Amino acid sequence: MRPKVILFGDSITEMAFKNEGWSSCLANHFCRKVDVVLRGYSGYNTRWALKMVDKVFDGIKLGEAVAVVVFFGANDASLADRSSSFQHVPIPEYKTNLKAIISYIKEKISSTAVIVLITPPPIDEDGRIKNPYGENTTGLPERTNSDAGAYAEACKSVAMENNLPVLDIWSKMQEFPHWEKTFLSDGLHLTGEGNKIVFEELVSKLMEQGISIETLPIDLPHFSDIDPLDPLKSFI
Amino acid sequence: MRPKVILFGDSITEMAFKNEGWSSCLANHFCRKVDVVLRGYSGYNTRWALKMVDKVFDGIKLGEAVAVVVFFGANDASLADRSSSFQHVPIPEYKTNLKAIISYIKEKISSTAVIVLITPPPIDEDGRIKNPYGENTTGLPERTNSDAGAYAEACKSVAMENNLPVLDIWSKMQEFPHWEKTFLSDGLHLTGEGNKIVFEELVSKLMEQGISIETLPIDLPHFSDIDPLDPLKSFI
Numbered sequence: 095m096r097p098k099v100i101l102f103g104d105s106i107t108e109m110a111f112k113n114e115g116w117s118s119c120l121a122n123h124f125c126r127k128v129d130v131v132l133r134g135y136s137g138y139n140t141r142w143a144l145k146m147v148d149k150v151f152d153g154i155k156l157g158e159a160v161a162v163v164v165f166f167g168a169n170d171a172s173l174a175d176r177s178s179s180f181q182h183v184p185i186p187e188y189k190t191n192l193k194a195i196i197s198y199i200k201e202k203i204s205s206t207a208v209i210v211l212i213t214p215p216p217i218d219e220d221g222r223i224k225n226p227y228g229e230n231t232t233g234l235p236e237r238t239n240s241d242a243g244a245y246a247e248a249c250k251s252v253a254m255e256n257n258l259p260v261l262d263i264w265s266k267m268q269e270f271p272h273w274e275k276t277f278l279s280d281g282l283h284l285t286g287e288g289n290k291i292v293f294e295e296l297v298s299k300l301m302e303q304g305i306s307i308e309t310l311p312i313d314l315p316h317f318s319d320i321d322p323l324d325p326l327k328s329f330i
Numbered sequence: 331m332r333p334k335v336i337l338f339g340d341s342i343t344e345m346a347f348k349n350e351g352w353s354s355c356l357a358n359h360f361c362r363k364v365d366v367v368l369r370g371y372s373g374y375n376t377r378w379a380l381k382m383v384d385k386v387f388d389g390i391k392l393g394e395a396v397a398v399v400v401f402f403g404a405n406d407a408s409l410a411d412r413s414s415s416f417q418h419v420p421i422p423e424y425k426t427n428l429k430a431i432i433s434y435i436k437e438k439i440s441s442t443a444v445i446v447l448i449t450p451p452p453i454d455e456d457g458r459i460k461n462p463y464g465e466n467t468t469g470l471p472e473r474t475n476s477d478a479g480a481y482a483e484a485c486k487s488v489a490m491e492n493n494l495p496v497l498d499i500w501s502k503m504q505e506f507p508h509w510e511k512t513f514l515s516d517g518l519h520l521t522g523e524g525n526k527i528v529f530e531e532l533v534s535k536l537m538e539q540g541i542s543i544e545t546l547p548i549d550l551p552h553f554s555d556i557d558p559l560d561p562l563k564s565f566i
Contacts, residue, residue, distance in 0.1 A: 095389030105553075111358040118354040121368065122347040129367060132357065137553030145565035146550050153331030158389070180558040314382050317341075317373030322416040329381035 096313055098158045099124065099300075100131045100203075102143070102150060102195075103165030106215070106284060106292075108134030114286035119293040127310040128160065139169040139183045140191030147198050159207040161305055162199050163296065166192065167214035167245040168282060171237055178227060178236040185248045192252045208303040210296065211253045211260045213246035215288070216267050218274035221281020237282065261299050263292060332549055334394045335360065335536075336367045336439070338379070338386060338431075339401030342451065342520060342528075344370030350522035355529040363546040364396065375405040375419045376427035383434050395443040397541055398435050399532065402428065403450035403481040404518060407473055414463060414472035421484045428488045444539040446532065447489045447496045449482035451524070452503050454510035457517025473518065497535050499528060 101107050101117055110117030111132060121130040133150050135143065143150070143166060170183035170191075183191065192211070199209055222235035230236065246264035253260035267273045267288070274281075277288035284292065300306065315328040337343050337353055346353030347368060357366040369386050371379060379386070379402060406419035419427065428447070435445055458471035466472065482500035489496035503509045503524070510517075513524035520528065536542065551564040 108361060109358075111354050111361065113350055113354070113358075115354070115358070118347050118349070118351070118357075121354075122345075122349075122351070125344060125347065125368075126371075131365060132361075135362075135550060135553075137556065142556075142561065142565055145562070149550060153394070180561055314371060314385060317371075320373065320378075325378065325416055326381070329378055 095158070096127070096129050097160040097310070098129045098131050098154065100133060100151075100154065100159050100162045101165065102133045102162060103212070104134065104138050104143075104169050105136035106134070106168060107132065107165050108136045109283065110134060110289070114289050116284070116289040116293040116296065119289065120296065123293070123297060124307060124310065126313050127307060137169060137181065138166070139172075139181050140166045140188055140195065141170075141183050144191045144194055147195060151198075151203055154203060156202070157204050157206075159204050160310075161208040161210060161300060161303070162203060163210045163212060164192065164195055164199075165212040166195075167249055168237075168242070171214055171217075171242045171245040173236060173238065173241060176234060176236040177230040177232065185244060188245060189248050189252050192249065193256070196252070196256055196258070208300065208305060209256075209258050210299055210303075211249050211258055212292070212296070213249040213260065213262050213264045214242045215278065215282070215284070216264050216273065217242045218278045218281040221274065221278055223281075225280035235281070259299050259303055261292075261295050263295065266295055267291060331394070332363070332365050333396040333546070334365050334367050334390065336369060336387075336390065336395050336398045337401070338369045338398060339448070340370065340374050340379075340405050341372035342370070342404060343368065343401050344372045345519065346370060346525070350525050352520070352525040352529040352532065355525065356532065359529070359533060360543060360546065362549050363543060373405060373417065374402070375408075375417050376402045376424055376431065377406075377419050380427045380430055383431060387434075387439055390439060392438070393440050393442075395440050396546075397444040397446060397536060397539070398439060399446045399448060400428065400431055400435075401448040402431075403485055404473075404478070407450055407478045407481040409472060409474065409477060412470060412472040413466040413468065421480060424481060425484050425488050428485065429492070432488070432492055432494070444536065444541060445492075445494050446535055446539075447485050447494055448528070448532070449485040449496065449498050449500045450478045451514065451518070451520070452500050452509065453478045454514045454517040457510065457514055459517075461516035471517070495535050495539055497528075497531050499531065502531055503527065
């Protein structure tokens with residue numbers, strides 16, 4: 095049976111099968127080795143995600159997953175006193191929720207699957223002001239980069255406590271000049287380049303954990319291994 | 331549990347999670363409603379695919395699929411006396427193999443899933459001569475468009491006999507001027523535009539069978555249905 099890589103997150107995950115999306119890239123990269131299962135929920139924070147976790151993983155049998163990627167925090171980090179306040183989750187609860195999601199995955203999905211946390215991405219505040227959700231007449235972004243950074247730190251500390259790999263995309267993106275417009279289309283969601291860096295960094299993180307195209311078996315004989323003089327001997 | 335749409339075919343299917351690929355487009359289109367499961371095998375004809383069909387569908391439980399797409403014939407149609415002759419399958423056997431695959435799906439995967447056949451695409455012979463597989467010093471393409479058309483007809487007749495929907499992509503593509511380079515990157519595989527037309531025609535074919543984003547339920551509350559004043563009431 096082909097193993098699964100499950101991607102669990104918010105809109106950045108929900109949109110990941112769009113053109114150039116990081117889920118498409120991952121599915122293509124692990125072609126014939128892994129099924130990528132997308133569980134992305136636009137607008138969701140960890141509070142709502144945790145409430146629904148049983149339904150999210152419904153139908154996924156124990157042990158099917160080799161890896162589960164948990165990518166939340168961008169909505170939790172909406173500021174409590176700005177236009178998206180109803181999505182806000184305070185940092186202590188964000189950490190508790192992440193830990194509860196991790197425990198759920200370990201108990202119900204797989205005790206051996208690699209669980210990778212991804213921090214929220216950085217915020218381009220200019221992009222957020224120019225692309226508000228609904229009405230935002232305050233002229234203030236509903237998210238700030240420094241707050242997203244605090245959630246990224248919190249995510250990293252949960253990973254460290256649980257001895258899990260973490261992809262700090264908040265820091266990684268900001269290593270590059272012009273990261274604001276290069277990686278983010280509206281100050282929050284990913285451009286093609288943004289998807290590419292998430293994909294590449296995740297592949298690298300999975301490889302560190304022993305999950306790579308080199309280590310995973312291919313499902314059926316590869317075309318190049320089929321003998322043109324006697325093809326059927328590959329299919330006995 | 332989220333239903334599955336399974337895509338079973340050759341390299342045109344295996345490559346369908348690449349950028350702009352028809353599987354990515356389908357997964358994104360049916361976002362939060364369906365899991366697209368890719369089972370593409372580069373180089374495979376129906377003879378080899380049938381031999382492996384148990385392994386192909388291993389781990390997919392009875393009744394999980396709402397649709398199975400079967401997209402073979404491009405390799406079967408390799409000419410018996412040209413450079414890819416070892417992939418050739420005569421038309422009568424191609425039809426028998428397709429029928430056996432259909433029977434397998436009905437018995438083992440789902441008696442109610444919609445099974446959609448897709449014919450092989452047309453062949454741009456100029457593209458095949460310019461992009462040979464390995465050595466082809468004959469100056470002759472290993473596939474011709476008229477032979478691919480005969481396999482497309484055979485596929486359509488199997489669909490008709492079994493009362494199944496069929497997407498005749500061989501004919502559909504040739505309705506457009508410059509189809510040879512617009513839809514085919516090397517005379518056989520799909521360009522971005524080629525992927526787009528397969529995606530669009532397949533969505534339309536599924537819709538005719540009652541499978542559409544309008545008819546399929548969303549898995550969890552949509553963000554726009556969550557009350558900002560009392561979000562948690564959506565998650566009871």
